[in-house]
Amino acid sequence: xxxxxxxxxxxxxxxxxxxxxxxxxxxxxxxxxxxxxxxxxxxxxxxxxxxxxxxxxxxxxxxxxxxxxxxxxxxxxxxxxxxxxxxxxxxxxxxxxxxxxxxxxxxxxxxxxxxxxxxxxxxxxxxxxxxxxxxxxxxxxxxxxxxxxxxxxxxxxxxxxxxxxxxxxxxxxxxxx
Amino acid sequence: xxxxxxxxxxxxxxxxxxxxxxxxxxxxxxxxxxxxxxxxxxxxxxxxxxxxxxxxxxxxxxxxxxxxxxxxxxxxxxxxxxxxxxxxxxxxxxxxxxxxxxxxxxxxxxxxxxxxxxxxxxxxxxxxxxxxxxxxxxxxxxxxxxxxxxxxxxxxxxxxxxxxxxxxxxxxxxxxx
DNA sequence: GTACCCATGTAAAGAGTTACATGATTTC
DNA sequence: GAAATCATGTAACTCTTTACATGGGTAC
Numbered sequence: 001x002x003x004x005x006x007x008x009x010x011x012x013x014x015x016x017x018x019x020x021x022x023x024x025x026x027x028x029x030x031x032x033x034x035x036x037x038x039x040x041x042x043x044x045x046x047x048x049x050x051x052x053x054x055x056x057x058x059x060x061x062x063x064x065x066x067x068x069x070x071x072x073x074x075x076x077x078x079x080x081x082x083x084x085x086x087x088x089x090x091x092x093x094x095x096x097x098x099x100x101x102x103x104x105x106x107x108x109x110x111x112x113x114x115x116x117x118x119x120x121x122x123x124x125x126x127x128x129x130x131x132x133x134x135x136x137x138x139x140x141x142x143x144x145x146x147x148x149x150x151x152x153x154x155x156x157x158x159x160x161x162x163x164x165x166x167x168x169x170x171x172x173x174x175x176x177x
Numbered sequence: 178x179x180x181x182x183x184x185x186x187x188x189x190x191x192x193x194x195x196x197x198x199x200x201x202x203x204x205x206x207x208x209x210x211x212x213x214x215x216x217x218x219x220x221x222x223x224x225x226x227x228x229x230x231x232x233x234x235x236x237x238x239x240x241x242x243x244x245x246x247x248x249x250x251x252x253x254x255x256x257x258x259x260x261x262x263x264x265x266x267x268x269x270x271x272x273x274x275x276x277x278x279x280x281x282x283x284x285x286x287x288x289x290x291x292x293x294x295x296x297x298x299x300x301x302x303x304x305x306x307x308x309x310x311x312x313x314x315x316x317x318x319x320x321x322x323x324x325x326x327x328x329x330x331x332x333x334x335x336x337x338x339x340x341x342x343x344x345x346x347x348x349x350x351x352x353x354x
Numbered sequence: 355g356t357a358c359c360c361a362t363g364t365a366a367a368g369a370g371t372t373a374c375a376t377g378a379t380t381t382c
Numbered sequence: 383g384a385a386a387t388c389a390t391g392t393a394a395c396t397c398t399t400t401a402c403a404t405g406g407g408t409a410c
Contacts, residue, residue: 002397007270013277020361029269033399038363060361060406078271078278082289085266091259092206092329093184096322100190101255112259141351145273148347152269152340159336163329170325174318179369197389210371215391237378237389360407369398379388 004032005040006077009049012066013074014142016053019062028149049073095167103175107168114164117157124154181209182217183254186226189243190251191319193230196239205326226250272344280352284345291341294334301331 007030011022019037026032041064044050049070055061066074091113098106131147134140184207188199196214203209218241221227226247232238243251268290275283308324311317 003265003267004397007267010270010274013274018361029264029266031263031265031398034362035364035400036398038361042363058361058406062362074274078274078282082268082271085264085268086208087206087262087264088180088208089206089262090180090184091262092326093187094255094259095325097187097190097251097255098325099318099321105255141276144276144348144351148272148275148344149269151343155336155340156333159332163332166328167325171321174321181369195389208370211390212372212392213370215389219391235379235389239390355410357410358408361405363403365400365402367398367400369396371396372394374393375391377389379386381386382384 001073002040003083004030004036005044006074008037008040008044009066009070009074010077012050012064013071014145016063016065018055018064022064025146028146028153044070098171103171106171110164110168110171114161114168117160117164120157121154121161124150124157128154178250179217180260181207181213182221183251185214185217185221186243186247186251187254189227189241190248191322193240193242195232195241199241202323205323205330221247275348280348283348287341287345287348291338291345294337294341297334298331298338301327301334305331 007026008022011017011025017025019034019041022041023032023034023037026037041050045052045064049067050064051067053063053065055063091109094109098109101109127150128147131140131143131150134143184203185199188194188202194202196211196218199218200209200211200214203214218227222229222241226244227241228244230240230242232240268286271286275286278286304327305324308317308320308327311320
């Protein structure tokens with residue numbers, strides 16, 4: 001059992017999902033490719049942690065349900081100590097050598113990033129609004145975890161935007177002096 | 178040439194470094210293990226992008242210097258489009274199912290995270306102060322990139338702290354209602 | 355009917371992690 | 383002189399990415 005498998009089981013706690021759907025939700029906090037998800041789901045099925053249901057309307061679609069054994073190992077995993085989050089961001093390696101770029105190149109680097117994260121902020125603002133619009137208490141509680149993560153994403157993207165603006169003003173000042 | 182190799186070359190632009198030293202700097206934005214760094218440096222040497230100097234005082238230590246060819250391929254890489262940052266954070270998978278935890282377990286999860294990031298904030302505050310203390314203009318410019326990255330780290334860790342506090346208050350409210 | 359998204363899968367190649375292994379230097 | 387930290391390296395294993403492959407459903 002690798003981390004991805006535990007995460008998939010976690011997500012099935014909220015509701016039964018297809019692999020495709022899991023992929024969408026996952027991108028909020030865990031990079032992965034469909035090839036990895038489908039093979040992981042296959043193994044989880046073999047191991048009896050999930051059951052598979054063929055969707056009625058979509059022939060190709062498979063809906064995965066968590067079994068009792070699955071629930072049990074998720075519960076065990078939840079209390080284990082967390083591995084430190086891992087991040088890899090090649091943009092920052094470029095920032096590392098920003099002092100050697102000309103002002104225009106440095107600006108381009110920062111402005112591309114800024115624009116990207118501004119879009120992200122808008123996207124996540126919309127998504128959190130969707131949650132706010134939910135009136136049903138049970139549905140709202142079911143989505144609590146997703147909402148907390150979404151809100152965190154929004155906060156982080158906002159922080160990225162603020163950093164970009166600050167970094168740009170910092171290099172601008174050095175340029176004029 | 179993989180991304181890590183380009184990043185190592187980037188870092189050598191600032192100043193010649195040993196593999197051990199590169200590892201320290203790298204953790205700011207790119208997770209890696211020494212095994213990976215030493216093998217990558219070996220290949221970069223074979224390819225003529227770096228030269229190796231044996232440190233005078235430390236027999237085991239090897240200092241890597243960027244060659245002209247090395248500089249040239251870094252310059253090419255700098256203008257290439259950036260791959261999206263990748264992040265993997267299993268803590269967030271646990272938050273995803275927070276609605277199913279009892280209040281105490283959820284609190285423990287969030288408070289552990291909060292404490293961890295409070296420590297990080299302190300650590301990075303100290304490091305940015307070290308930069309602020311630099312008076313030499315040339316030295317200050319040489320460290321500009323590192324400073325920008327450090328400041329970003331600080332902003333991000335502060336945002337994590339704020340999110341933890343907010344998330345805790347959110348689940349507290351649900352608990353009392 | 356065609357373009358786009360939904361939906362799943364396998365195989366090969368590439369990258370990252372863990373374990374094994376060693377030894378020098380500094381600090382107390 | 384013992385412990386902690388500095389310092390480097392190889393090998394096996396695991397995980398991730400990319401490429402190959404296919405086909406259904408929906409909107410225009």
